[in-house]
Amino acid sequence: MLFFSKTCIYGIRAALYVASLGKQEYVPIRAISEQLNISFHFLTKILQILTQQNLMISYRGPNGGVSLAKPADQIKLIEIIEAIDGSNLFTECILGLPGCGTQSPCPIHAQWAVTRQGMQNMFENTSLAELGRQINELGLRLADT
Amino acid sequence: MLFFSKTCIYGIRAALYVASLGKQEYVPIRAISEQLNISFHFLTKILQILTQQNLMISYRGPNGGVSLAKPADQIKLIEIIEAIDGSNLFTECILGLPGCGTQSPCPIHAQWAVTRQGMQNMFENTSLAELGRQINELGLRLADT
């Protein structure tokens, strides 16, 4: 079991890569896919989601590609996550029962609600700018090798 | 995206149900599947995993079924989770990169390691006995309705 879907992982990696470049220009999807070792066509479809959700801007033709739709410090990790995987992780019952809440909670709800909130706060407070900076300063990796 | 696999969710629900009964006798899988609205054959396969992992004991024939292999206060939630979904959630990189750790961390590792540890602690400290008690005392549900 993965925490994020593969689609979401690739989307985050791509967004972080673009953020780490800190460029004004568009970054071609092909370049991203080669740098991150992600199938070009698959990545294209994922970035289309981010574009449709107004987290990225795309441009066709020579010198085209994608870029962040806002300054990187205004894009939080949770926006990418919710755009691709939705907000299930933060709103649904961990035991899959309908209607997670204090109304008719499952046996784990009390504990899980606390843990989950901490998780959500972390993703809400982490921006692409912050992570992009660390990628550059500490030389952190975004791909296998 | 779900946090646990469906298999794991069913396994936890079944284990909690058995714990909440607090019986000495074996509980037939058919009874569990009917109470929790889970496909009998599917649940059977899931409980076989828990039996093989020595978290449950099974017995065939009339008056047979499954029961917890240890007193319910000695079975922690994390044991069920790791038996079914493995320990990926607590050990693997959230971005899917090989070898999660401080050696060659991904950009989210620092934040995630903290959050993940909190999650793991919660599952390590929660026992089936505790949850089973709450099910009975507060009338908490384990199935849809």
Next chain:
DNA sequence: TATATTTAAGACTCTTTTATCTGAAAATAC
């Protein structure tokens, strides 16, 4: 021993996720 009950085990099907492929549409450069 015969019969009913119950788990064990494996094959099989259906659905969702992941990944690939093909062609069109848009923008640029010449």
Next chain:
DNA sequence: GTATTTTCAGATAAAAGAGTCTTAAATATA
């Protein structure tokens, strides 16, 4: 205008997850 680069969109294929079905093995009881 023509060729080139690039994203967009949809069809298709492969892999994994979820769920079903059938048969075998073990146990209890009469």
